Amino acid sequence: GNSVTQMEGPVTLSEEAFLTINCTYTATGYPSLFWYVQYPGEGLQLLLKATKADDKGSNKGFEATYRKETTSFHLEKGSVQVSDSAVYFCALIATGNQFYFGTGTSLTVIP
Amino acid sequence: EAGVAQSPRYKIIEKRQSVAFWCNPISGHATLYWYQQILGQGPKLLIQFQNNGVVDDSQLPKDRFSAERLKGVDSTLKIQPAKLEDSAVYLCASLGGPTFSGELFFGEGSRLTVL
Numbered sequence: 001g002n003s004v005t006q007m008e009g010p011v012t013l014s015e016e017a018f019l020t021i022n023c024t025y026t027a028t029g030y031p032s033l034f035w036y037v038q039y040p041g042e043g044l045q046l047l048l049k050a051t052k053a054d055d056k057g058s059n060k061g062f063e064a065t066y067r068k069e070t071t072s073f074h075l076e077k078g079s080v081q082v083s084d085s086a087v088y089f090c091a092l093i094a095t096g097n098q099f100y101f102g103t104g105t106s107l108t109v110i111p
Numbered sequence: 112e113a114g115v116a117q118s119p120r121y122k123i124i125e126k127r128q129s130v131a132f133w134c135n136p137i138s139g140h141a142t143l144y145w146y147q148q149i150l151g152q153g154p155k156l157l158i159q160f161q162n163n164g165v166v167d168d169s170q171l172p173k174d175r176f177s178a179e180r181l182k183g184v185d186s187t188l189k190i191q192p193a194k195l196e197d198s199a200v201y202l203c204a205s206l207g208g209p210t211f212s213g214e215l216f217f218g219e220g221s222r223l224t225v226l
Binding site: 034045046093096102103 | 115142151152154159202204206214217218220
């Protein structure tokens with residue numbers, strides 16, 4: 001079956017620290033992979049995506065590389081800001097346009 | 112372009128009462144989803160529509176939940192009767208872009224509190 005597993009939170013970092021949020025997946029076939037972000041009081045929005053193996057998605061200083069050999073799509077940012085405080089969800093899209101989401105990782109960045 | 116619209120944003124009801132949520136997706140988006148998001152968890156799919164047909168409702172508690180998308184545009188999700196465990200945010204999303212690589216566009220959600 002299809003599933004997404006992401007690292008447990010919450011994560012608390014100081015401003016300018018390096019961020020990694022781990023995400024691994026199980027899927028039949030070759031899904032597209034996504035990171036969605038939910039800022040406080042807002043709906044989920046797409047942060048970045050990758051549609052095939054070795055693709056790197058990037059946006060707002062965040063990056064994630066689609067690693068087929070390790071079935072991973074880890075989210076990274078070199079220097080986090082207070083405004084990055086949010087909940088981050090890893091997701092995949094499978095056959096039939098069905099999306100599978102991880103449980104979310106809450107990030108708090110302190111000044 | 113206008114985003115996914117949902118209403119109401121907040122609703123408080125007592126258990127055994129009924130509630131309805133409305134969603135208007137982005138114009139032209141054929142695929143619409145309703146998700147339930149309980150605090151601290153990821154979105155859980157309730158139902159997926161393609162135009163006005165149901166693609167997947169395997170996780171919809173059909174004894175109390177119902178959803179429709181009569182004209183293939185806006186959609187309504189109903190809960191009757193509500194239980195305490197239905198307290199959650201109900202998210203509507205529509206799918207844009209090519210198949211298998213498209214992007215989900217979410218509304219702001221409808222937060223339900225059942226007392």
